Amino acid sequence: MAKYQLSHLEELEAESIFVLREVAAQFENPVLLFSGGKDSIVCYHLARKAFFPANVPFPLMHVDTGHNFDELYQFRDELMEETNGRLVIASVQKSIDEGKVVEEKGINASRNKLQTTTLLDGIEEHKFDCAIGGARRDEEKARAKERFFSHRDDFGQWDPKNQRPELWNLFNGKKHFGEHFRVFPISNWTEMDIWQYILKENIKIPSLYFSHQRDCFVRDGVVMAKTDFIQTKPNEEIKQMQVRFRTIGDATCTGATISDADSLDKIIEEVAASRVTERGGRADDKRSEAAMEDRKKEGYF
Amino acid sequence: MSNKYLEMDLLRFTTAGSVDDGKSTLIGRLLYDSKSIFQDQMEAIETASQKKGEEKVNLALLTDGLRAEREQGITIDVAYRYFATPNRKFIIADTPGHIQYTRNMVTGASTANLAIILVDARNGIVEQTRRHSFIASLLGIPHIIYCINKMDLVDYDEQHYEKIKAELVGFSAKLRTKDFRFIPISALNGDNVVNRSKNMPWYEGSTLLHTLENIHIASDHNHIDCRLPVQYVVRPQKDEYHDFRGYAGRIAGGVFKTGDEVTVLPSGFQSKIKSIETFNGTIDEAYAPMSVTVTLEDDIDISRGDMIVRPKNQPNVTQDVEIMLCWMSENPLVNRGKYTIKHTSKEARCMIKDVQYKVDINTLHRLENDNQIQCNDIAKVTLRITQPFFADKYKDNRNTGSVILIDEATNNTVGAGMIV
Numbered sequence: 199m200a201k202y203q204l205s206h207l208e209e210l211e212a213e214s215i216f217v218l219r220e221v222a223a224q225f226e227n228p229v230l231l232f233s234g235g236k237d238s239i240v241c242y243h244l245a246r247k248a249f250f251p252a253n254v255p256f257p258l259m260h261v262d263t264g265h266n267f268d269e270l271y272q273f274r275d276e277l278m279e280e281t282n283g284r285l286v287i288a289s290v291q292k293s294i295d296e297g298k299v300v301e302e303k304g305i306n307a308s309r310n311k312l313q314t315t316t317l318l319d320g321i322e323e324h325k326f327d328c329a330i331g332g333a334r335r336d337e338e339k340a341r342a343k344e345r346f347f348s349h350r351d352d353f354g355q356w357d358p359k360n361q362r363p364e365l366w367n368l369f370n371g372k373k374h375f376g377e378h379f380r381v382f383p384i385s386n387w388t389e390m391d392i393w394q395y396i397l398k399e400n401i402k403i404p405s406l407y408f409s410h411q412r413d414c415f416v417r418d419g420v421v422m423a424k425t426d427f428i429q430t431k432p433n434e435e436i437k438q439m440q441v442r443f444r445t446i447g448d449a450t451c452t453g454a455t456i457s458d459a460d461s462l463d464k465i466i467e468e469v470a471a472s473r474v475t476e477r478g479g480r481a482d483d484k485r486s487e488a489a490m491e492d493r494k495k496e497g498y499f
Numbered sequence: 500m501s502n503k504y505l506e507m508d509l510l511r512f513t514t515a516g517s518v519d520d521g522k523s524t525l526i527g528r529l530l531y532d533s534k535s536i537f538q539d540q541m542e543a544i545e546t547a548s549q550k551k552g553e554e555k556v557n558l559a560l561l562t563d564g565l566r567a568e569r570e571q572g573i574t575i576d577v578a579y580r581y582f583a584t585p586n587r588k589f590i591i592a593d594t595p596g597h598i599q600y601t602r603n604m605v606t607g608a609s610t611a612n613l614a615i616i617l618v619d620a621r622n623g624i625v626e627q628t629r630r631h632s633f634i635a636s637l638l639g640i641p642h643i644i645y646c647i648n649k650m651d652l653v654d655y656d657e658q659h660y661e662k663i664k665a666e667l668v669g670f671s672a673k674l675r676t677k678d679f680r681f682i683p684i685s686a687l688n689g690d691n692v693v694n695r696s697k698n699m700p701w702y703e704g705s706t707l708l709h710t711l712e713n714i715h716i717a718s719d720h721n722h723i724d725c726r727l728p729v730q731y732v733v734r735p736q737k738d739e740y741h742d743f744r745g746y747a748g749r750i751a752g753g754v755f756k757t758g759d760e761v762t763v764l765p766s767g768f769q770s771k772i773k774s775i776e777t778f779n780g781t782i783d784e785a786y787a788p789m790s791v792t793v794t795l796e797d798d799i800d801i802s803r804g805d806m807i808v809r810p811k812n813q814p815n816v817t818q819d820v821e822i823m824l825c826w827m828s829e830n831p832l833v834n835r836g837k838y839t840i841k842h843t844s845k846e847a848r849c850m851i852k853d854v855q856y857k858v859d860i861n862t863l864h865r866l867e868n869d870n871q872i873q874c875n876d877i878a879k880v881t882l883r884i885t886q887p888f889f890a891d892k893y894k895d896n897r898n899t900g901s902v903i904l905i906d907e908a909t910n911n912t913v914g915a916g917m918i919v
Contacts (some may be wrong), residue, residue, distance in 0.1 A: 203717040204509075207505060215790035216790050219730045219748075223730060246778065250777070252735035336580075361576065363827050364606060370912045394505065
């Protein structure tokens with residue numbers, strides 16, 4: 199490799215660190231949205247790099263549906279402890295108890311959509327003026343149009359047809375009182391970049407990503423984990439399967455993959471050979487062709 | 500395989516054009532032939548194409564992400580696409596080509612190393628070709644590839660291609676970009692896109708993908724003029740780093756080494772680089788576009804917006820700058836109006852002192868007496884800034900030669916400027 203030439207992962211890392219530092223410089227009270235999934239873990243790792251040797255100058259917020267896997271809660275708490283992270287939790291259960299949202303009913307009930315209200319309430323309650331998220335443009339077609347610095351009006355809504363132009367590395371985080379920003383430092387990363395980076399940097403991730411035995415059933419061609427939060431239909435047979443998760447979200451809408459990949463190297467091999475996007479197993483995206491765009495407009499992450 | 504992945508470099512390119520150019524088909528083919536389209540994405544667009552009653556799978560649906568775009572069958576905004584070959588990773592900024600989307604083209608071009616400009620073989624150079632070439636060159640894109648597309652519709656005729664190429668060579672001599680390439684293709688049939696064309700044995704050059712994979716981009720950054728705009732001051736307030744003051748930023752140009760003499764602007768104080776810190780340990784040298792934190796030997800008051808440079812190679816410190824301005828707002832530019840201006844990590848206010856001329860972006864003629872600057876117009880403008888800026892010419896450094904203007908009432912980004 200020629201001297202004075204960064205590899206593509208080094209260049210992506212430098213870009214993300216630049217964006218995170220801009221957030222710290224331009225906003226008074228930013229927060230990093232942390233789901234415990236690999237993308238938010240990588241974002242947090244990049245934030246630790248950006249401000250080293252100082253601590254990350256903003257807290258993390260977990261929008262907790264209460265329907266996550268146990269492994270995830272355990273992982274989250276250990277990571278915060280090890281890295282001196284400051285965590286705030288915005289609870290969907292609390293939003294339900296307070297009557298702000300109504301739980302979906304029926305066989306495909308999910309708390310995914312309810313998260314939006316809890317997220318916006320959490321932002322308002324803590325007076326966060328910027329929420330950093332681990333969304334990537336390669337994930338989904340509406341996300342392909344996102345800016346690094348994405349403006350939200352005082353209802354938290356995204357106006358995709360009227361976005362601010364974003365040129366060079368000059369990010370405009372100016373806003374009126376009550377408005378906030380969503381910032382996406384890893385916009386330009388692909389799923390493969392994330393995995394390769396986790397391997398290169400030796401980043402810890404939840405055990406759910408690695409192949410394990412679990413009670414599962416199949417619905418609409420997607421393998422789902424059996425949990426207390428999800429009702430099965432009479433014809434859905436529960437079987438023990440060898441699976442892993444390619445993305446980690448709410449247990450009610452995240453599909454598992456039949457897989458033997460029990461190491462990062464094997465996961466990378468599997469991702470390289472895959473012919474389906476990682477969101478292919480996400481029931482929340484399949485509700486309609488513009489499902490993601492519609493949720494994003496309302497303020498979904 | 501893993502190790503190889505860590506050695507890949509990154510090429511950002513932009514494609515401008517309208518649907519009928521075959522731009523979407525070309526991008527679709529690059530993604531499809533490099534196996535970057537997944538099965539579920541393919542199924543989704545097959546279903547969508549059928550719903551609209553189209554006979555063939557419409558690859559444009561892959562790039563048009565917004566509901567309004569799909570409904571109207573047009574590209575409104577910049578969309579980013581990603582693909583990789585074993586040696587290189589690519590980011591495509593896919594932008595609409597119509598004149599009312601000049602600002603989107605400028606946005607997509609601002610971070611690109613390379614532009615692909617499609618020319619319809621039946622029509623040769625048209626207004627749109629001139630406009631796209633001018634914007635690519637104005638935005639300092641170092642490499643332009645002209646793809647003479649739809650060769651299948653002119654019987655793959657060599658003479659036809661040579662005639663268009665000669666016209667393009669003549670025209671592009673007037674542009675600032677120096678590296679031009681020409682490739683005869685048929686995006687629809689895949690000739691010379693990924694695979695060599697059997698229909699054009701007379702063409703001895705590379706295919707488009709081969710060109711994209713091998714074009715030399717290492718020297719696209721400025722590694723001569725040392726510039727570190729201070730973005731953030733790192734003060735750990737921890738016992739083990741008691742007196743640590745680090746200046747964090749992304750190297751905008753040049754190579755900084757430990758021990759180098761430096762000057763801090765605007766104070767003019769001199770010091771030496773004590774260390775270059777990263778999370779993974781100290782390093783001996785740093786260059787664009789790395790994000791680093793430097794410490795200095797002396798205790799100097801430095802804050803965001805300052806710039807660390809070398810004593811014998813300093814930018815122009817000035818409150819008056821001339822820029823080529825692309826106007827991006829529905830509200831016209833206000834002559835003598837005041838705007839917020841951002842340049843590297845620095846922010847100030849500025850006044851529009853004078854509109855020197857507007858450019859007719861189709862003919863490249865200067866319109867000296869027209870100073871009504873509307874959305875998508877490009878003009879040469881003189882600014883007066885409230886504080887001194889550390890400015891380089893855009894042609895020397897895209898990082899330290901670019902500015903944006905922000906409307907103070909709406910907070911919108913309304914202008915993109917390149918210092919001349």
